[in-house]
Amino acid sequence: MCGIIGIVGTSSVQDRLIESLKRLEYRGYDSAGIAGFGPDGIERRRAAGKLRNLEEVLAGDPLTASVGIGHTRWATHGPPTVGNAHPHQAGRVTLVHNGIIENFAELKAELKAEGRVFSTDTDTEVVAQLLDRELASKAPLEAFKATLDQVRGAFALVVMIEGETNLLLGAREGPPLIVGYGDGEMFLGSDALAVGPFTNRVAYLEDGDYVAIDHNGARVFEKSGRPVDRPVQVVPQSPALMEKGNYRHFMEKEIHDQPEGCQRTIAAYVDALGGLTAVPGGVDFAALNRIQIVGCGTAYLAGLIGKYLIEPLADLPVDVEVASEFRYRQPALRPDCLVVAISQSGETADTLAALRYCQARGMKSAAVVNAVGSTMAREVDVVWPIHCGPEIGVASTKAFTAQVSVLTAIAVAAARARGRIDEAEERRLVAVLMEAPRLIAESINLEEAVKSIALEVSRARDVLFLGRGPMYPLALEGALKLKEISYIHAEGYAAGELKHGPIALVDEHTPIVILAPFDSYFEKSASNMSEVMARGGQVVFITDPEGERHAPAGARVVVTAPRCDPLIAPLVMAAPIQLLAYYVAVQKGADVDQPRNLAKSVTVE
Numbered sequence: 077m078c079g080i081i082g083i084v085g086t087s088s089v090q091d092r093l094i095e096s097l098k099r100l101e102y103r104g105y106d107s108a109g110i111a112g113f114g115p116d117g118i119e120r121r122r123a124a125g126k127l128r129n130l131e132e133v134l135a136g137d138p139l140t141a142s143v144g145i146g147h148t149r150w151a152t153h154g155p156p157t158v159g160n161a162h163p164h165q166a167g168r169v170t171l172v173h174n175g176i177i178e179n180f181a182e183l184k185a186e187l188k189a190e191g192r193v194f195s196t197d198t199d200t201e202v203v204a205q206l207l208d209r210e211l212a213s214k215a216p217l218e219a220f221k222a223t224l225d226q227v228r229g230a231f232a233l234v235v236m237i238e239g240e241t242n243l244l245l246g247a248r249e250g251p252p253l254i255v256g257y258g259d260g261e262m263f264l265g266s267d268a269l270a271v272g273p274f275t276n277r278v279a280y281l282e283d284g285d286y287v288a289i290d291h292n293g294a295r296v297f298e299k300s301g302r303p304v305d306r307p308v309q310v311v312p313q314s315p316a317l318m319e320k321g322n323y324r325h326f327m328e329k330e331i332h333d334q335p336e337g338c339q340r341t342i343a344a345y346v347d348a349l350g351g352l353t354a355v356p357g358g359v360d361f362a363a364l365n366r367i368q369i370v371g372c373g374t375a376y377l378a379g380l381i382g383k384y385l386i387e388p389l390a391d392l393p394v395d396v397e398v399a400s401e402f403r404y405r406q407p408a409l410r411p412d413c414l415v416v417a418i419s420q421s422g423e424t425a426d427t428l429a430a431l432r433y434c435q436a437r438g439m440k441s442a443a444v445v446n447a448v449g450s451t452m453a454r455e456v457d458v459v460w461p462i463h464c465g466p467e468i469g470v471a472s473t474k475a476f477t478a479q480v481s482v483l484t485a486i487a488v489a490a491a492r493a494r495g496r497i498d499e500a501e502e503r504r505l506v507a508v509l510m511e512a513p514r515l516i517a518e519s520i521n522l523e524e525a526v527k528s529i530a531l532e533v534s535r536a537r538d539v540l541f542l543g544r545g546p547m548y549p550l551a552l553e554g555a556l557k558l559k560e561i562s563y564i565h566a567e568g569y570a571a572g573e574l575k576h577g578p579i580a581l582v583d584e585h586t587p588i589v590i591l592a593p594f595d596s597y598f599e600k601s602a603s604n605m606s607e608v609m610a611r612g613g614q615v616v617f618i619t620d621p622e623g624e625r626h627a628p629a630g631a632r633v634v635v636t637a638p639r640c641d642p643l644i645a646p647l648v649m650a651a652p653i654q655l656l657a658y659y660v661a662v663q664k665g666a667d668v669d670q671p672r673n674l675a676k677s678v679t680v681e
């Protein structure tokens with residue numbers, strides 16, 4: 077979603093605004109702009125499309141300013157044109173916004189009736205117009221608060237006011253906004269990555285907060301207007317984390333980061349020396365009657381894999397639901413149920429709302445997150461971090477396997493706590509889990525085999541992914557990955573559902589990816605494979621050496637992942653489907669790291 081940066085600097089900010097916006101590119105965007113206090117007042121430069129277009133504009137018409145704001149826009153209201161690109165202006169006000177102003181239509185009508193003229197299709201412009209109106213009779217901070225009191229919705233805002241050349245105002249209601257503390261310089265940003273090159277000292281605004289920054293520091297206020305302190309934290313980050321290294325895309329790098337990301341994550345959930353689980357947070361799994369997992373997209377699918385692992389091993393019921401449905405359908409909840417939010421960003425609006433819904437009903441909460449400074453991490457009782465490093469590619473890969481690693485450790489820990497396995501079995505399963513990073517690395521080595529299928533799959537109009545047991549959610553993930561970065565229509569199905577409808581789609585033009593390691597489901601999956609082949613379907617069979625030996629003859633392509641214990645099969649089988657999506661997208665020349673229409677951090681519902 078939209079990225080925001082604001083700098084109250086002591087030297088030119090143009091290049092720093094652009095540097096920061098480049099760090100925010102991963103969130104997804106379709107236009108960009110910056111503004112600053114120039115010698116003759118506020119100046120702004122904007123461009124549709126990628127940041128390089130804005131850089132071209134700046135090359136011909138640079139911005140001279142040491143205080144300024146920048147924005148990457150992910151269009152919600154109005155197409156991604158220069159005119160709709162932020163910053164937006166009205167009278168003395170220039171501002172950038174991430175989120176949605178829900179009551180913009182009624183505010184716009186009111187402002188128009190007063191004779192105010194609008195020049196964009198955006199919801200954002202009403203905030204600029206409102207603030208300009210309030211400034212006619214109030215000082216900047218007072219006018220800002222009066223404006224915030226009138227708008228409804230989800231927003232992070234950063235504002236410049238003509239004549240107030242040492243001041244930026246910011247506000248947060250929903251999407252995150254952080255305050256960065258530099259040496260004689262101050263920053264506002266969508267996340268700590270945005271200000272990473274300039275400072276690692278940040279404070280996280282809470283919902284409802286607004287802030288004024290100038291060269292002397294920051295003044296933060298609660299919604300009521302009461303001054304409040306938000307603690308300054310030192311966030312660990314290195315600029316090197318943002319580099320692609322020798323890889324062409326962040327997604328490719330992040331697929332290859334997985335053995336290390338999972339290894340670091342698993343190390344935080346087991347006691348390697350003692351050989352037992354060591355899940356942080358002190359949750360008493362024996363006392364739980366149910367776990368409710370909520371998440372969106374890939375994070376939801378990681379949760380679904382968690383259900384397949386936790387229920388049989390720990391005999392603990394696990395419900396998993398997409399957060400956008402859960403939050404509105406008035407689910408029946410009990411306080412002896414633990415809600416577990418899964419979210420890479422820790423900011424996804426629907427997941428956050430689902431989490432808060434459960435908390436309001438007395439449930440204890442946990443979050444499996446990558447961003448440990450995120451809103452979810454700060455609001456839950458127990459944080460279960462993943463340790464895979466920042467994920468930049470819009471398509472989630474290494475966060476997914478790290479999330480599954482955490483859930484696998486939890487499954488084993490819960491099984492032991494609930495007396496379903498003894499210590500010897502716990503030791504065996506922990507040893508299996510600790511083997512996963514090495515086997516994931518072997519699985520990634522299948523790159524060449526997967527690449528050789530990519531051309532054929534890239535020509536398909538539709539692709540089906542089938543799996544049983546934990547391979548079913550992985551089939552869903554394979555389909556999601558392929559469609560989001562290659563724009564090929566793909567569907568995942570439980571293989572047993574094939575005959576109940578999807579088999580009608582099978583013909584010689586539709587590749588069918590069947591995920592089937594040699595496990596207790598194998599024979600049934602092999603039968604499904606025969607049914608597909610009998611109808612001319614082109615099967616891509618992803619299995620292991622034993623499965624390859626027992627496979628019905630005739631699969632077009634067999635990708636043979638390493639043999640492993642069923643506990644870690646979802647981790648080991650993930651890389652082939654990620655690589656398939658990646659190479660198909662590369663084959664099609666698609667924008668792998670920033671697929672069209674997608675945003676990395678979905679902070680509006």
Ligand code: F6R
Pocket residue numbers: 372373374375376418419420421422423424427470471472473556557560676677678
């Ligand atoms: C798909 C993908 C998305 C996210 C979803 C949730 O590759 O990345 O489906 O998984 O938007 O995001 P988080 O995990 O940040 O809550």
